Amino acid sequence: MPLTTRADAEKPARKPDPERTKQDILAVARAEFVEHGLSGARVDAIAARTRTTKRMIYYYFGSKEGLYLAVLEQAYADIRAIEQTLDLKSLPPAQAIRRMVEFTFDYQESHPDFIRLVSIENIHHGKHLARSDSIRQLNEAVIEVVTEILDRGKREGVFCAEVDPVDVHMLISAFCFFRVSNRYTFGLLFGRDLSSAALRARHKRMIADAVIRLLAPDPAGPEAGPTARAPMRRSRSAASPGP
Amino acid sequence: MPLTTRADAEKPARKPDPERTKQDILAVARAEFVEHGLSGARVDAIAARTRTTKRMIYYYFGSKEGLYLAVLEQAYADIRAIEQTLDLKSLPPAQAIRRMVEFTFDYQESHPDFIRLVSIENIHHGKHLARSDSIRQLNEAVIEVVTEILDRGKREGVFCAEVDPVDVHMLISAFCFFRVSNRYTFGLLFGRDLSSAALRARHKRMIADAVIRLLAPDPAGPEAGPTARAPMRRSRSAASPGP
DNA sequence: CTGGTAGCTAACTCGTTCGTCCATTAGGAT
DNA sequence: ATCCTAATGGACGAACGAGTTAGCTACCAG
Structure with missing residues (x-):
């Protein structure tokens, strides 16, 4: 036959x-x-x-859920495997951060499947991830890298001392993730093609700039000029309006 | 009876x-x-x-999809209704931006349902939103507000001229959205309770600071110090290296 | 060569789920 | 009153979809 x-x-x-x-x-x-x-x-x-x-x-x-969990775990395992390949300790702090942002950006951009799985998992309240023991150490690695760079930057006086490493990671992740996870609704609502190369490059620059500028030590007020922003400088300065 | x-x-x-x-x-x-x-x-x-x-x-x-679409449209309509209540034109640019960030942050924070619906819609490639004609003007309103503030800031010399309003809106939205949409996985992976009041306040400050610092005019290089970042300054500002 | 077991297939079950049919009520117009 | 239409209720059906039952195939040990 x-x-x-x-x-x-x-x-x-x-x-x-x-x-x-x-x-x-x-x-x-x-x-x-x-x-x-x-x-x-x-x-x-x-x-x-x-x-x-x-x-x-x-x-x-x-079961179907067992299969889903296996898929999720594999996706997280893949990310860990690749993330280790980056050497940032040899770069000066600001450059290291920039490099890290760009890496995160590019990774998220080229792994939309992963993004979608994470979105889906959040729709389900993260209950599968919560039951998985194989996931939960890779994050530490990322945070350690950020912490090292931030510490180095502080010692060298090029970073301010007030920012938390996890918060920084979140700021970076949020933007990169959002660009992919919300590409449909955002693209529709604002009539932009988020997959265009030009936008991609511009956004990558923007988020890197934003992070680096956020980390920079307050240079006697970057934009404190005529804007009367004095009392709300940064962090909780303007706060505690209490008694 | x-x-x-x-x-x-x-x-x-x-x-x-x-x-x-x-x-x-x-x-x-x-x-x-x-x-x-x-x-x-x-x-x-x-x-x-x-x-x-x-x-x-x-x-x-x-149909089920018809019902879903109706829910989605109502959610978007609600947001529009509230968003109009903010008067930012009377504030100086930096303060106006901060106020806008804080409003966005608080709104997203207190409307997780909306966030989830948008996430769900993105899982489905935004195809329902694409077929809806009732949605698609509210975005313009937000962008107009941002544009107005940015223009004002540029005229007063407190903002740099290179940033696109939609990009700024995206940076803000991304962070606020992510905090809610990914609270389960992020919370799990980094052992943080994203709903805690302390974190919420800190994050709100951080994103506002980040945006304001990004918009600030390049003060002769905020972190250009010893980091040898010269050739990649920001955007194409230091640029036009060409003929 | 034979028997055991891991890997594999096809057909089946039974609860679930979207959607519909037919009959009924209420209010307004004539 | 009475007829017409919008609004409603409850039961039904046909398909679907997760998970299972029964049995088959191929490698390997003895």
Whole structure:
């Protein structure tokens, strides 16, 4: 029967290959979850695009949620693997920060699947992530890097001492993440194509500038000039209006 | 017939009241969609929590997606209504920006439902928003406000001239949005309670500071000191290195 | 060569879920 | 009054979708 062309491979894919099967399922499942969300994804649809059957999904992953969790964990594992490749300790603080921002920006930009999975997980209140023990150390790595750069900057007097590393990471992540996660609604509402190369470059510069300027030590008031901003300088200076 | 207590109200709720019915359905539906997403929401569950029946949902909204769209449109309409109440033209530019950031921050913070609906809509590629004609003018209002403040700041020499209003709005929105949309995963991964009052206040200050500092005119290089960042200053300001 | 087990397939079940059918009530116009 | 239409209710159906049951295939140990 020439239809099935059984002889085209020595071992006509009939050989049991659990790892390959699992990875195959995971890849297809990720695409499906990313496309339709957790509730919107259909196990049958996943199975159909796999070279195996639905039964195998339950054989290896137990349930739809188990499969989803596996996809999520793999996505987080991937990010950790790549994030380690950056050497920032040899750069002067401001440049290191800029480099880090640019790396984050580029990574998020080129991994929309990851962004969408995180969005989906937040829709579900992060309850799967909460139950996963395999995730929860990679973040420490990022924060350590930021902390090191910030400390160095403070020692050298080029950064101010008041900013928290996690907050800085959040400022960076928020912008990069938002650009991808909200590209549809934001693009529609403001008539902009967020995937255009020009905008991408401009935004990357902007967020890097913003972070670096935020970290810079208050140079006797950067814009304190004629704007009467004196009493609200930065941080809680203007606050405590109390008794 | 005391069972139905017809007389307890002049118009004993038996009167056809389409507007009330619609609003009732919308309120319940919003809660359900926000909680479970578009695909995860169940029409029967919505109907059950309404004082009417599933039939009415289809009578007024045609389909599950029609109902979802109505919810989305109402959410956007609400935001527009509130956003107009802010008078920023009377404040000096830097203060106006700060006020705007703080307003955005507080609004997003206190309207997590809206944030979630937007997230959900982005999961679905913004296709419902794209088909809606009732949404798409409110954004202009926000941008006009930003533009006005920026222009004023430039004229007074307290803002630099290189930043795009939409980009500024995006920087602000991104941070405020992210804080709410990603509170679960971010909170988990970094062990922080993003709903704590202390963090909220600090973050609000930070994003306002970041925006104001970004807008400030380059004060002969804020952090240009020993960091050898000269050639990448900001944007193309130091630029025009070409012929 | 034989038996055991991990990897695998196809067909099936049963609860769920979107959407609809038909009948009914209420209010306003004639 | 009476007829017409908007508003409503409850039950029904057809399809779908997660998970399962029963059994088959291929490698490997003895």
